[in-house]
Amino acid sequence: GNGLTQVRSYSRWYYGHRHDALEAIGRVRKIHTRIIGTLPDGTPYRADDPALLAWVHLTETISFLDAWCRFAEPRMSQIDRDAYVHDMARIGRLLGADPVPDTEFEARRQMQRSRVMLTCDxxxxxxxxxxxxxxxxxxxxxxxxxxxxxxxxxxxxxxxxxxxxxxxxxxxxxxxxxxxxxxxxxxxxxxxx
Structure with a gap:
């Protein structure tokens, strides 16, 4: 089939049935509520912060898409790439991420805008x-x-x-x-x- 079928079949295999996926998402959300702390500069953080979850979701989505396109389907169409990002967006929203992009263009634009917040220490x-x-x-x-x-x-x-x-x-x-x-x-x- 086309790339969309391959990516979606991979997602179905990885996440299982919708019921199993929702159970796993519920467990992850519960774990996130217990992870809180303070950065060295005194800034508090929470693992269930929607903006933090959005960054994690964004980087995972783009990384998986880039790896798939480089090592599995180099000619994946833009329609299929956007469909993959859209499918992943549903998972990101269920995990509590916000904002969540629905197209590859939106995802890459969001990543560029988010770079200013990144630090390395x-x-x-x-x-x-x-x-x-x-x-x-x-x-x-x-x-x-x-x-x-x-x-x-x-x-x-x-x-x-x-x-x-x-x-x-x-x-x-x-x-x-x-x-x-x-x-x-x-x-x-x-x-x-």
């Missing part, structure tokens, strides 16, 4: 290092992990890599993308067979 450095150094059990071991991590880094917008001090693959980016795409195709083939 010791806490974000710690999370970055944890994510990049997390041992994974993958066929191929550490080499596969490095390849996948570099592919994920290369998906980040330039400004995000610069903010976190993470270099892209540079001239090696096409090779990293090709190797990751080949790995993704092999995994999809293995699951189909």
């Amino acid at each position: 010791m806490r974000t450095d710690t999370v970055r290092d944890l994510l990049l150094d997390q041992p994974l059990s993958l066929p191929g071991g550490r080499a596969t992990q490095r390849l996948l991590m570099q592919a994920a880094i290369d998906l980040l917008p330039f400004w995000a890599r610069r903010l976190h001090g993470i270099p892209s693959s540079g001239p090696g980016m096409p090779a990293v993308s090709a190797a990751t795409l080949g790995m993704a195709r092999t995994i999809r083939w293995a699951f189909r067979n």
Whole structure:
């Protein structure tokens, strides 16, 4: 089928039936209500803050879409890309995020507007290092992990890599993308067979 069918079938597989999805969303919302704190500058925060949830939802939606388009369906139509963002918007709203974009254009515009609020400090450095150094059990071991991590880094917008001090693959980016795409195709083939 077309890209929309593939993305939607992935979403159905991941989230299960609507009832299961709503139960999971309810559990996540309950957890969010218990996460509160104060930033080092004294600013209070809550994990159920609609604007904070909107940023998390936005970055997940765009990241998943970019990864899908790069490694699964490079020619995904704009109609299907917008349909994916629209489908994800329903989940974001159920989680309490606000504002939530309904098209890819709106999502990218919202991301640009939100950049001014971003900071990088010791806490974000710690999370970055944890994510990049997390041992994974993958066929191929550490080499596969490095390849996948570099592919994920290369998906980040330039400004995000610069903010976190993470270099892209540079001239090696096409090779990293090709190797990751080949790995993704092999995994999809293995699951189909």
